[in-house]
Amino acid sequence: MKRNRSGPERAALALALALASCAMESKPPAGRGGPPPPVPVRVGRAERKSVPVRLSAIGTVVPIRVVAIRPRVGGQIVAVEFEEGQAVRAGDVLFRIDPRPFEVALAQAEAAVRRDKAQLAYRRAETGRYRTLVEREMAARDQLDQARANLATLEAAIAAGEAGVAAARLNLEFTTITSPIDGRTGSLLVTAGNVVSAGGDKPLVVIHQLRPIHVSFAVPERELPEVRVRQAEGPLRVEALPRGATAPSRGRLAFVDNTVDPATGTIRLKAVFDNEDESLWPGQFVDVVLTLGELAGVVVVPAAAVQTGQDGRTVFVVGAGGVVEVRPVRVSRMDEREAVVDEGLAGGETVVTDGHLRLRPGSRVKVVTGEPAAGGRGDGSRGAPGGREEQRRRGTGAAPADAASGAPEPAAAGPGGGAAPGEAAALENGAAEVATRR
Numbered sequence: 466m467k468r469n470r471s472g473p474e475r476a477a478l479a480l481a482l483a484l485a486s487c488a489m490e491s492k493p494p495a496g497r498g499g500p501p502p503p504v505p506v507r508v509g510r511a512e513r514k515s516v517p518v519r520l521s522a523i524g525t526v527v528p529i530r531v532v533a534i535r536p537r538v539g540g541q542i543v544a545v546e547f548e549e550g551q552a553v554r555a556g557d558v559l560f561r562i563d564p565r566p567f568e569v570a571l572a573q574a575e576a577a578v579r580r581d582k583a584q585l586a587y588r589r590a591e592t593g594r595y596r597t598l599v600e601r602e603m604a605a606r607d608q609l610d611q612a613r614a615n616l617a618t619l620e621a622a623i624a625a626g627e628a629g630v631a632a633a634r635l636n637l638e639f640t641t642i643t644s645p646i647d648g649r650t651g652s653l654l655v656t657a658g659n660v661v662s663a664g665g666d667k668p669l670v671v672i673h674q675l676r677p678i679h680v681s682f683a684v685p686e687r688e689l690p691e692v693r694v695r696q697a698e699g700p701l702r703v704e705a706l707p708r709g710a711t712a713p714s715r716g717r718l719a720f721v722d723n724t725v726d727p728a729t730g731t732i733r734l735k736a737v738f739d740n741e742d743e744s745l746w747p748g749q750f751v752d753v754v755l756t757l758g759e760l761a762g763v764v765v766v767p768a769a770a771v772q773t774g775q776d777g778r779t780v781f782v783v784g785a786g787g788v789v790e791v792r793p794v795r796v797s798r799m800d801e802r803e804a805v806v807d808e809g810l811a812g813g814e815t816v817v818t819d820g821h822l823r824l825r826p827g828s829r830v831k832v833v834t835g836e837p838a839a840g841g842r843g844d845g846s847r848g849a850p851g852g853r854e855e856q857r858r859r860g861t862g863a864a865p866a867d868a869a870s871g872a873p874e875p876a877a878a879g880p881g882g883g884a885a886p887g888e889a890a891a892l893e894n895g896a897a898e899v900a901t902r903r
Contacts, residue, residue, distance in 0.1 A: 503831035506820030508783055509767040513812030516805060517759050518798065520692075524682030524705060524753040526745045528675065529737070530646050533668035534559060536661045537639040540566065542669075549653050553644045553672065560642040560669060562661070567640055571633035578626035581619060588616040648672040673747050678740045680705045680716070682753045683731035692721065692734070695757045703736035705751040707744060714738050714745055718755065760798075764806045770816040771796060771804045780810065781817035787829050789817060 544561040547553060592612040598604035651671045655661060661669070680703070684692065695701055696718060704713040716738035725732045734755070738745055745751065770780050771794065778796050781789045794809030810816070817824065824830070 503829045504823045505833045506817045506830045508815050508832050509770055509818045511764050511766045511810045511812055511814045511816060513762055513764050515759055515761045516765055518757040520684050520688055520755040522682040522684055522753045524680045524751050526747055526749040527679045527681050528673040528747045529679050530674040532646055532672045534670050535664055535668050537663055538636050539662040541660045542657050545657050547650055552649050554647050555644055557644045558641055559644055562640040564637055564640040567637040571637055574629040574633045578630055581623040581626055584619055588619050592616050644672060646674050648674040675743050676740050677737050678745050680736045680751060683733050686725045686730050686732055689732050691757055702756045704754045707749055707751050764810050764812055765803050766806055766816050767818045768799055768802055768804045769818040772821060781824055783815040783830060789824055789828050789830055791826050
């Protein structure tokens with residue numbers, strides 16, 4: 466049997482439906498609950514100043530002179546006069562070879578010369594007598610010629626004997642092996658008691674000159690014109706920092722190779738260092754900085770502010786009210802710390818250095834300070850997506866502004882933004898109950 470509702474019941478039902486309808490209409494759509502919160506970023510300032518023009522490279526320490534000590538005469542080594550790794554000076558005795566065979570050879574050569582010189586006086590007198598006899602026509606001309614030939618032969622023999630004496634004396638001197646340079650000895654490769662041959666393939670020891678010393682490094686061929694121009698103006702300063710060292714060694718550019726390596730597109734340079742403290746060691750890898758000069762009055766920003774994308778290099782500039790804009794820039798030089806901006810920025814402007822990922826043109830930002838936490842730098846940091854580490858990992862540089870994640874999170878309904886979630890739920894439940902009763 467159909468029940469007729471009374472007037473009060475119909476009024477209550479109408480009121481519940483009206484309240485539920487108002488609650489549904491006042492509930493904001495997802496993602497449209499007001500402006501998004503400011504994006505936290507770290508910033509730096511574009512400064513106009515003078516900056517040095519530097520080229521950085523990895524170099525290798527190479528000695529200016531390397532001498533492999535080999536014997537010049539053969540014999541038995543009777544003494545080693547140095548310790549492995551010892552610093553030596555030019556002329557210091559290194560090895561002694563048994564001199565006795567060479568002393569005997571010298572004595573024989575000297576005796577042969579004395580014998581020939583004793584015959585020399587007789588041959589000269591004989592030649593004089595034959596000359597007189599020929600002038601008096603008491604001897605034949607050929608006898609005088611023979612006497613002169615005998616004299617010349619003896620004089621040549623004496624000259625050869627004297628050369629033999631000099632050679633024997635030189636060989637005797639070679640039994641004492643000395644260092645030809647100042648430097649430091651390496652490993653001892655032949656010990657006392659061994660018999661060595663003259664000019665053997667195996668050196669006795671290798672000496673490296675350490676003071677002064679060279680550092681060899683390569684720079685891109687595009688830098689060659691400026692290097693040559695700057696070098697013609699005066700000596701170029703070079704700094705070399707060994708791994709683990711706290712202070713660099715300072716030297717000057719000494720050599721520019723005459724050929725560009727076509728395989729690598731680089732050119733080889735060498736710098737010379739006094740190396741008085743021997744902080745540079747042969748074979749060592751060092752960080753090299755070549756200073757070419759100075760750029761005066763240029764705009765400089767932190768390198769972290771420069772983003773590289775498909776449209777080139779850009780920076781996020783913080784304007785009035787904390788609103789950012791994307792600004793294309795032209796960068797002429799850049800290292801791990803700073804970038805020189807030729808076009809696109811003015812001195813004094815504020816640029817974003819960290820937190821780029823969530824930014825897009827027109828985003829509002831909140832400047833945060835302090836160092837990033839370990840393992841990351843927050844939103845858009847070097848250790849988080851959008852930072853320079855993430856950009857290098859993706860291989861695409863900074864994300865373009867229109868691809869950056871900038872959509873705000875849906876705003877929660879609350880005071881001033883429609884009915885609260887609990888209130889709306891109560892209204893909906895009331896409407897459902899009234900409908901059921903119907």
